[in-house]
Amino acid sequence: MAHTSSPPPNVDAEIAVVGAGIIGIACALALSQQGWQVLVIDKQRPGLGASFGNAGHMATEQVFPIADTSILTRLPSMLLDPMGPLRLDWRYLPKALPWFTKLLLNLRQTPYQASTAGIRALNQSSLSAWHRLLDSINGRALLKEDGSFLIYENEASAPEIKALQSRMNAQNVAADHWQGDAIRKFAPQLSTSIQGGLFFPDTAHVVDPWQVSNALVMDAQRNGVRFIQEDVLSGTTNSQGVTLRTAQTGTIRANKVLIACGAHSRKLTASLTGNKVPLDTERGYHLMLPNEKARLPVAITSLERRFIMTPMEEGLRLAGTVEFAGLERPPNIERAWKLHQLSQGLFCSDLDITEASPWMGFRPSLPDSLPIIDCVKDGKVLLAFGHHHLGLTQAAVTAEIIANLARQGETTVHTSNQLPDVFPYRLSRFTS
Structure with missing residues (x-):
């Protein structure tokens, strides 16, 4: 049953959403579709940050945590190789430990x-x-559902691919093994070095993450959602609702607040709930190649080179490198350009980097690889952050869960028959 609202007295919004990335935008739209009066607050324009620069891949096949026991043997190279695919800045080690x-x-x-x-x-x-969300705004064309590949070049990698296929099939993830010739028939510009790979038929990619964000924002605005650029510094709850302290306006009052500001969510969560969550950031890089719009038909990941290439309307996006260096250090843009080096040898001819643009953003990561999606403080504080590299993938389902929690309150465990049990994503798992 939809919530129906009228402007409440003495508050700026029924629900204030802090964060205008893809999670916050999708949640704001879903809440507005239920009739809530929503205000979205972010110090940047909507859709920037990690939501602007992600790989654009709907990575439904990636069901395993961000690390496994192999990280123990890789730690020395993480510290010593500044250009490696997974890097830990040694200066950040004390904070990251x-x-x-x-x-x-x-x-x-x-x-x-x-x-x-x-x-x-x-x-x-x-x-x-995502189908339900995009259909609600007549935006299904923004999603391309043609699957994706994980390819390998070395025959020695074949057992690893076979083992991964078995693990994925055990998790009900469709993963079909293709020989190199079949992959090249599908993507003719790939090199003969490709020996084979896994095809994931139930994955997708977007034509452009920025376009998706903008489309959701425009529909949210038509539903009455307001977007303002403010820096939220702290917040308090009281019997009437929530008061946020901001750098410009001073205070913003709401009946409820949703914290959805990605890697920047830790401080506000502590302010409003008293809980210090172990949130850190994976600094992700991409290199956008505007002259390579027709190079690939679907997103393709390299097993050995550990990066992804996604075709978009604006070009080919190379992404996937991860760096642990916190929120304060400047970007190491050489890591973005390294992605072009990684692509060399994967194609019959090298990629054109004319007018290429590098980028770095912050992916919010929790140590158990699960987001926090919850409703606490007597229903006044909603939480949706920590999706690490799956923020785009999980944005729409997170929005549906949040909309249900906003309506039903924190006593809800099963949000609906369509959606997962929220218990694994509760805030209290880090306080018990």
């Missing part, structure tokens, strides 16, 4: 399996939720 300790504890069998189940539950609901 508590987070990495929790990450390692989550590699034990029981928590690892629980994380896998939690990721899988969201991913299995993700594309159908």
